[in-house]
Amino acid sequence: MARAAALAPPLARQRFRFPPVRRPRGSASLPLLPLRAAMASYTKAAQQWATFARAWYLLDAKMQPPGKIAAATVIRLEGRHKPIYHALSDCGDHVVIINTRHIAFSGNKWEQKVYSSHTGYPGGFKQVTATQLHLKDPTAIVKLAIYGMLPKNLQRRTMMQRLHLFPEDVIPEDIQKNLLQEIPQPREIPRRLDEYTPEEIAAFPKVWTPPKDFRRK
Numbered sequence: 001m002a003r004a005a006a007l008a009p010p011l012a013r014q015r016f017r018f019p020p021v022r023r024p025r026g027s028a029s030l031p032l033l034p035l036r037a038a039m040a041s042y043t044k045a046a047q048q049w050a051t052f053a054r055a056w057y058l059l060d061a062k063m064q065p066p067g068k069i070a071a072a073t074v075i076r077l078e079g080r081h082k083p084i085y086h087a088l089s090d091c092g093d094h095v096v097i098i099n100t101r102h103i104a105f106s107g108n109k110w111e112q113k114v115y116s117s118h119t120g121y122p123g124g125f126k127q128v129t130a131t132q133l134h135l136k137d138p139t140a141i142v143k144l145a146i147y148g149m150l151p152k153n154l155q156r157r158t159m160m161q162r163l164h165l166f167p168e169d170v171i172p173e174d175i176q177k178n179l180l181q182e183i184p185q186p187r188e189i190p191r192r193l194d195e196y197t198p199e200e201i202a203a204f205p206k207v208w209t210p211p212k213d214f215r216r217k
Contacts, residue, residue, distance in 0.1 A: 051084055055093040056178040060185055061142060062099040068186035070145040077159040090155060094162045096175060101138035101167040138167035
């Protein structure tokens with residue numbers, strides 16, 4: 001083995017070294033690293049920071065069903081949109097939901113949907129409709145919908161701490177500074193007739209053209 005190493009060419013035994021880099025003027029504190037290696041390290045650091053950092057998302061709940069809101073929020077709270085997601089890891093982000101007072105239910109769910117609770121004492125069973133609960137706390141329905149969709153383990157309370165609910169569109173300044181991206185609304189809000197332009201109304205196809213002498217009763 002020693003003889004084979006001695007017969008090997010000199011280049012095979014040399015360790016790879018980065019070429020020397022000249023330090024720019026006025027940069028005595030900069031590290032002496034090759035440009036390629038420095039760019040690669042900074043890029044990896046930025047990628048790692050963007051992956052592991054806690055991002056803040058904004059979601060407008062106006063005219064949105066609570067179930068649709070919860071489905072879009074749980075993905076960010078659990079971190080399922082990240083490549084490092086694991087069921088046992090806490091890698092979720094913060095979600096700020098505004099206009100929870102203006103949520104929408106389909107059909108007659110405001111009167112049919114019932115929320116139950118029990119104090120643990122005899123006679124402590126209570127039931128309230130969605131309307132009664134919403135009048136008492138405008139954020140309770142959205143909070144309960146999200147809480148029910150999160151995994152039933154010890155991490156659920158930790159994930160709920162990253163949920164920020166506001167009944168209106170007023171947000172504290174310290175939270176506004178952290179907002180990074182807005183989550184699109186799950187359901188498109190239908191527009192009223194007065195919100196359409198005259199050009200859009202004229203371009204809409206007509207099923208029936210009334211005669212000139214037609215009068216409405």
